[in-house]
Amino acid sequence: MSSATPVASAAIPGSVETMHLVRYDDAYSILVGTAELMNDRHRDSERALATVTCARLEENTTPTLLIGGLGMGFTLRAALDALGPQARVVVAELMPAVIAWARGPLTHLFDGSLDDPRVTLVEADVNRLIQSGSAQFDAILLDVDNGPKGLTRRENDRLYDTWGLKRAHYALRPGGILAVWSGGPDRRFKARLRRFGFDVEELRYPAHPGGRRHVLWIAVRTDIPG
Numbered sequence: 001m002s003s004a005t006p007v008a009s010a011a012i013p014g015s016v017e018t019m020h021l022v023r024y025d026d027a028y029s030i031l032v033g034t035a036e037l038m039n040d041r042h043r044d045s046e047r048a049l050a051t052v053t054c055a056r057l058e059e060n061t062t063p064t065l066l067i068g069g070l071g072m073g074f075t076l077r078a079a080l081d082a083l084g085p086q087a088r089v090v091v092a093e094l095m096p097a098v099i100a101w102a103r104g105p106l107t108h109l110f111d112g113s114l115d116d117p118r119v120t121l122v123e124a125d126v127n128r129l130i131q132s133g134s135a136q137f138d139a140i141l142l143d144v145d146n147g148p149k150g151l152t153r154r155e156n157d158r159l160y161d162t163w164g165l166k167r168a169h170y171a172l173r174p175g176g177i178l179a180v181w182s183g184g185p186d187r188r189f190k191a192r193l194r195r196f197g198f199d200v201e202e203l204r205y206p207a208h209p210g211g212r213r214h215v216l217w218i219a220v221r222t223d224i225p226g
Contacts, residue, residue: 010097147182
Protein backbone atom coordinates (compact mmCIF):
# COMPACT_ATOMS: atom_id res chain seq x y z
CA MET A 1 0.00 0.00 0.00
CA SER A 2 1.21 3.52 -0.77
CA SER A 3 1.90 6.08 1.92
CA ALA A 4 -1.05 7.95 3.38
CA THR A 5 -2.00 11.38 2.06
CA PRO A 6 -3.84 13.46 4.69
CA VAL A 7 -7.19 14.77 3.45
CA ALA A 8 -8.84 16.25 6.56
CA SER A 9 -8.86 16.06 10.36
CA ALA A 10 -11.36 16.90 13.09
CA ALA A 11 -11.48 16.90 16.87
CA ILE A 12 -13.72 14.26 18.43
CA PRO A 13 -16.17 15.77 20.93
CA GLY A 14 -15.42 14.55 24.45
CA SER A 15 -12.11 12.95 23.47
CA VAL A 16 -8.47 13.98 23.34
CA GLU A 17 -8.10 12.01 20.09
CA THR A 18 -8.38 13.42 16.59
CA MET A 19 -10.15 11.77 13.65
CA HIS A 20 -8.27 11.78 10.35
CA LEU A 21 -9.41 11.11 6.81
CA VAL A 22 -6.50 9.86 4.70
CA ARG A 23 -6.11 8.59 1.17
CA TYR A 24 -4.04 5.72 -0.22
CA ASP A 25 -4.07 6.05 -4.03
CA ASP A 26 -7.78 5.50 -4.79
CA ALA A 27 -8.74 4.19 -1.31
CA TYR A 28 -9.79 6.13 1.78
CA SER A 29 -9.38 5.37 5.47
CA ILE A 30 -10.66 7.00 8.66
CA LEU A 31 -8.26 6.90 11.60
CA VAL A 32 -8.68 7.73 15.28
CA GLY A 33 -5.23 8.79 16.33
CA THR A 34 -3.13 6.12 14.62
CA ALA A 35 -5.76 3.34 14.81
CA GLU A 36 -7.82 2.63 11.71
CA LEU A 37 -11.55 2.87 12.36
CA MET A 38 -12.70 1.96 8.84
CA ASN A 39 -11.70 1.98 5.21
CA ASP A 40 -13.59 1.79 1.94
CA ARG A 41 -12.23 -1.60 0.91
CA HIS A 42 -13.42 -3.51 3.97
CA ARG A 43 -17.15 -2.89 4.00
CA ASP A 44 -18.93 -6.25 3.95
CA SER A 45 -19.76 -6.52 7.66
CA GLU A 46 -21.10 -2.94 7.78
CA ARG A 47 -23.37 -3.72 4.84
CA ALA A 48 -24.48 -6.96 6.50
CA LEU A 49 -25.65 -4.97 9.54
CA ALA A 50 -28.31 -3.47 7.29
CA THR A 51 -29.09 -6.38 4.98
CA VAL A 52 -29.61 -8.88 7.80
CA THR A 53 -31.83 -6.43 9.71
CA CYS A 54 -33.89 -5.38 6.69
CA ALA A 55 -34.47 -8.98 5.67
CA ARG A 56 -36.22 -9.49 9.00
CA LEU A 57 -38.41 -6.44 8.37
CA GLU A 58 -39.48 -7.45 4.87
CA GLU A 59 -43.14 -7.92 5.84
CA ASN A 60 -43.25 -4.34 7.13
CA THR A 61 -43.78 -2.04 4.14
CA THR A 62 -43.41 1.19 6.14
CA PRO A 63 -40.56 0.59 8.61
CA THR A 64 -38.74 3.38 10.42
CA LEU A 65 -35.04 2.76 11.05
CA LEU A 66 -32.53 4.68 13.12
CA ILE A 67 -28.87 4.33 12.12
CA GLY A 68 -26.29 5.48 14.65
CA GLY A 69 -23.09 6.54 12.91
CA LEU A 70 -22.74 7.71 9.30
CA GLY A 71 -19.20 6.47 8.72
CA MET A 72 -18.53 5.90 5.03
CA GLY A 73 -22.19 5.21 4.32
CA PHE A 74 -22.02 1.45 3.77
CA THR A 75 -24.79 0.59 6.23
CA LEU A 76 -27.03 3.37 4.95
CA ARG A 77 -26.55 2.42 1.30
CA ALA A 78 -27.28 -1.24 2.01
CA ALA A 79 -30.42 -0.34 3.97
CA LEU A 80 -31.76 1.84 1.16
CA ASP A 81 -31.09 -0.90 -1.39
CA ALA A 82 -33.04 -3.39 0.74
CA LEU A 83 -35.99 -1.20 1.78
CA GLY A 84 -39.10 -0.21 -0.12
CA PRO A 85 -40.24 3.27 -1.14
CA GLN A 86 -42.31 3.87 2.01
CA ALA A 87 -39.49 3.23 4.46
CA ARG A 88 -37.99 6.00 6.57
CA VAL A 89 -34.34 6.06 7.65
CA VAL A 90 -33.04 8.48 10.26
CA VAL A 91 -29.24 8.75 10.48
CA ALA A 92 -27.62 10.29 13.56
CA GLU A 93 -24.06 11.55 13.19
CA LEU A 94 -22.38 13.46 15.99
CA MET A 95 -19.47 14.93 14.05
CA PRO A 96 -20.14 17.66 11.47
CA ALA A 97 -16.80 16.84 9.87
CA VAL A 98 -17.97 13.31 9.01
CA ILE A 99 -21.05 14.78 7.34
CA ALA A 100 -18.85 17.21 5.42
CA TRP A 101 -16.60 14.37 4.26
CA ALA A 102 -19.68 12.46 3.08
CA ARG A 103 -20.69 15.43 0.95
CA GLY A 104 -17.13 16.16 -0.13
CA PRO A 105 -14.23 13.74 -0.72
CA LEU A 106 -16.34 10.63 0.03
CA THR A 107 -19.33 11.59 -2.16
CA HIS A 108 -18.64 8.71 -4.53
CA LEU A 109 -19.04 6.17 -1.73
CA PHE A 110 -22.46 7.48 -0.73
CA ASP A 111 -23.82 7.17 -4.26
CA GLY A 112 -26.70 9.60 -3.67
CA SER A 113 -27.76 8.11 -0.33
CA LEU A 114 -27.96 11.45 1.48
CA ASP A 115 -30.28 12.85 -1.21
CA ASP A 116 -32.69 9.91 -1.02
CA PRO A 117 -36.13 11.22 0.08
CA ARG A 118 -36.40 8.37 2.58
CA VAL A 119 -33.38 9.67 4.52
CA THR A 120 -33.26 12.22 7.32
CA LEU A 121 -29.73 13.08 8.43
CA VAL A 122 -29.49 14.57 11.93
CA GLU A 123 -26.33 16.08 13.38
CA ALA A 124 -26.71 14.70 16.89
CA ASP A 125 -25.64 12.04 19.35
CA VAL A 126 -27.72 8.96 18.55
CA ASN A 127 -28.40 8.69 22.29
CA ARG A 128 -30.54 11.82 22.06
CA LEU A 129 -32.71 10.35 19.32
CA ILE A 130 -33.12 7.06 21.16
CA GLN A 131 -34.31 8.96 24.22
CA SER A 132 -36.75 11.18 22.34
CA GLY A 133 -39.79 8.92 22.70
CA SER A 134 -41.19 5.42 23.11
CA ALA A 135 -41.91 2.88 20.36
CA GLN A 136 -40.55 5.11 17.59
CA PHE A 137 -38.46 2.69 15.59
CA ASP A 138 -38.79 -0.71 13.99
CA ALA A 139 -35.02 -1.08 14.06
CA ILE A 140 -32.04 0.68 15.61
CA LEU A 141 -28.70 -0.05 13.92
CA LEU A 142 -25.60 0.92 15.87
CA ASP A 143 -22.15 1.10 14.33
CA VAL A 144 -20.71 3.50 16.87
CA ASP A 145 -17.17 3.57 18.20
CA ASN A 146 -16.18 0.00 17.31
CA GLY A 147 -18.98 -1.52 19.40
CA PRO A 148 -19.23 -2.06 23.17
CA LYS A 149 -15.45 -1.80 23.58
CA GLY A 150 -15.06 1.65 22.09
CA LEU A 151 -12.09 3.63 20.84
CA THR A 152 -13.09 7.28 20.93
CA ARG A 153 -15.61 8.60 23.49
CA ARG A 154 -16.52 7.35 26.95
CA GLU A 155 -20.00 8.76 26.36
CA ASN A 156 -20.51 6.10 23.69
CA ASP A 157 -20.32 3.41 26.36
CA ARG A 158 -23.75 4.61 27.47
CA LEU A 159 -25.24 3.07 24.32
CA TYR A 160 -24.19 -0.40 25.39
CA ASP A 161 -24.57 -0.40 29.16
CA THR A 162 -27.64 -1.23 31.23
CA TRP A 163 -29.06 2.27 30.85
CA GLY A 164 -28.56 2.27 27.09
CA LEU A 165 -30.19 -1.09 26.52
CA LYS A 166 -33.21 -0.08 28.57
CA ARG A 167 -33.55 3.09 26.48
CA ALA A 168 -33.20 1.17 23.22
CA HIS A 169 -35.85 -1.30 24.36
CA TYR A 170 -38.12 1.64 25.16
CA ALA A 171 -37.51 3.29 21.77
CA LEU A 172 -38.29 0.15 19.75
CA ARG A 173 -41.75 -0.96 18.75
CA PRO A 174 -42.81 -4.45 19.88
CA GLY A 175 -40.80 -6.96 17.90
CA GLY A 176 -38.34 -4.25 16.86
CA ILE A 177 -34.68 -5.00 16.25
CA LEU A 178 -31.58 -3.62 17.91
CA ALA A 179 -28.68 -4.46 15.55
CA VAL A 180 -25.16 -3.81 16.81
CA TRP A 181 -21.85 -3.98 14.91
CA SER A 182 -18.68 -4.76 16.85
CA GLY A 183 -15.04 -5.24 16.03
CA GLY A 184 -15.02 -8.33 18.27
CA PRO A 185 -17.07 -10.53 20.62
CA ASP A 186 -18.24 -9.45 24.07
CA ARG A 187 -19.94 -12.12 26.16
CA ARG A 188 -21.01 -9.68 28.85
CA PHE A 189 -22.74 -7.44 26.34
CA LYS A 190 -24.57 -10.40 24.83
CA ALA A 191 -25.72 -11.43 28.31
CA ARG A 192 -26.92 -7.87 29.03
CA LEU A 193 -29.02 -7.91 25.89
CA ARG A 194 -30.78 -11.05 27.03
CA ARG A 195 -31.23 -9.73 30.55
CA PHE A 196 -32.93 -6.57 29.39
CA GLY A 197 -35.62 -7.91 27.14
CA PHE A 198 -34.01 -9.04 23.88
CA ASP A 199 -33.90 -12.34 22.04
CA VAL A 200 -30.31 -12.35 20.73
CA GLU A 201 -28.56 -13.93 17.77
CA GLU A 202 -24.80 -13.45 17.36
CA LEU A 203 -23.49 -13.55 13.80
CA ARG A 204 -19.97 -13.32 12.38
CA TYR A 205 -19.22 -11.56 9.09
CA PRO A 206 -15.83 -10.86 7.50
CA ALA A 207 -14.94 -7.28 6.62
CA HIS A 208 -13.98 -8.62 3.19
CA PRO A 209 -13.56 -12.11 1.68
CA GLY A 210 -10.99 -13.92 3.76
CA GLY A 211 -10.71 -11.03 6.21
CA ARG A 212 -11.17 -10.74 9.94
CA ARG A 213 -14.65 -11.63 11.13
CA HIS A 214 -16.63 -8.93 12.88
CA VAL A 215 -19.60 -9.51 15.18
CA LEU A 216 -23.22 -8.56 14.61
CA TRP A 217 -25.78 -8.89 17.38
CA ILE A 218 -29.35 -9.03 16.10
CA ALA A 219 -31.51 -8.45 19.18
CA VAL A 220 -35.30 -8.59 18.92
CA ARG A 221 -37.38 -6.77 21.52
CA THR A 222 -39.42 -9.29 23.48
CA ASP A 223 -40.53 -8.80 27.07
CA ILE A 224 -40.28 -5.73 29.28
CA PRO A 225 -36.70 -5.28 30.60
CA GLY A 226 -36.00 -5.65 34.30
